[in-house]
Amino acid sequence: MSDITDLTLAGLRQGLKTREISSKEATEAYLGRAEAAEKLNAFITPTPDKALEMAALSDAKLATGEGGDLEGVPLGIKDLFCTEGTLTTAGSHILDGFRPKYESSVTANLFGDGAVMIGKLNMDEFAMGSSNETSFYGNVINPWRRKGQQTPLTPGGSSGGSAASVAARLCAGATATDTGGSIRQPAAFTGTVGLKPTYGRCSRWGIVAFASSLDQAGPLTQDVRDAAIMLKSMAGHDPKDSTCIDQPVPDYEASLGQGIKGLKIGVPKEYRLDGMPAEIEALWQQGIEWMKDAGAEIVDVSLPLTKYALPVYYIVAPAEASSNLARYDGVKYGLRIEGSDITRQYEKTRAAGFGDEVKRRVLIGTYVLSAGYYDAYYLRAQKVRKKIFDEFLETFKQVDLLLTPSTPSAAFGLGEKSHDPVQMYLNDIFTVTANLAGLPGISVPAGLDRQGLPLGLQLIGKPFDEETMLRGAFSLEQAAGFNQRPDEWWVG
């Protein structure tokens, strides 16, 4: 075996099953790479001891021919997932020292299938951000750099640590979450695959809540097959989340090879923006050609309400966040700043514990829900959201999938957009629609721009039809043949 960490998750799993590789070897290999990649700041809490313990248990199972679907596979876990006994921060100061007494359902599913946790990954505070610059634990640095330059770039956000660690091969795959694009945008910025399932496919129980009607967990992986494998383990009914659907989980991997002959792929003209780089437009055209060549039929479609998706999101998400984040009061867990009375204690704790972006969103959410403004903002937004949802369902009567760019630009420099909230929010313009409508979406790396940075294409599928979406993604991946990796400047 040349280098274990060169393998995909599927390849590693095969090696573990046939016992050519032990989980201990694989875990040590990834831990070694992670330790050498401190400059990327992808981890908030590495968990080497726990990882080696879990790997030993996996090796014992593998030795007797037992073991689950992911037995012995080292994964990174976004620090939004509660992990029993392991510090869980959500990237926030306000959760200082929080060691959950329970395990999130998604991580419980993964560990139940034998996965090994190598650490908790950095992220934007409470998943609020598109550049990983809002984390209390510092920026994550994108492993990719512009050709011949050393400017530190964002890995995207909020799952910046997940994306950077998969791109730099610090773990075989990572968990992530997506509320407005937080899986797919970082995947596009780092040349990795990011899948947001249909709302209700994965349990949200034990995931630190941001915007409950939009949040969904998904995998961030090296390729489409790996995404299919991880999703199968992460998904499934959970009575502890009343919005988690009780439907059987298909064998997603089995659908990959079916091809896309005869599928109808919609191309929504509203995803063509003024001022979008020509390279992204060209890549989108290339994607259309690839899908045609694979036997799909391209259908021009129109989704006129697309431009209203982000403004709707920036009412609904902060409104839900302001309610969800009311629980951080310095009483039950985390940071506490003493005050003269209980109200002062709440106010001081929250002022010290939340960062600027979180405060901004809590204030907006509180404002749009406050007496006198509820109808004008929140109610109107939920009505526009319904129209966006109906528009998608109508379009999906004519097509099986939608093909769009994943992001309106490649990765940008850290600090380049953080001064203007609205500019930052526009990053999610192509991804946020799927969250509002609860639809599954996936970003697949499709090429490099002229500066040598990865660009992604997105497929959006029908509700609970991740299988067709994965078939499409696999076909795109085969056609694109994206196999570039970043230079390992961070080592040494």
Next chain:
Amino acid sequence: MSIDKETVRKVAKLARLAVPEERLEPLAAELSGILGWIEQLNEVDVEGVEAMTSTVDVTLPMREDNLATDYTGGKRARDIVANAPKTEDHFFVVPKVVE
């Protein structure tokens, strides 16, 4: 719709966030910028549209009325207070709230 300094003060109070006096004005400008951008929703005709409540068409599931034995079940007082900054026995301790 632009927000003034006094509105920020009021909303911050509702959100239980201490905001220093010198931050009120800049926050008013930032929030006005965001809300100004959101105003474009007024262009959409929502007459007769029902507000969205869920993207998944399911009725809320009911469970048996039994005491759960998993994480959501009883007898976990010790776990519940385990992460609290200040406790006494199985109670959260806060500053005095009654005279």
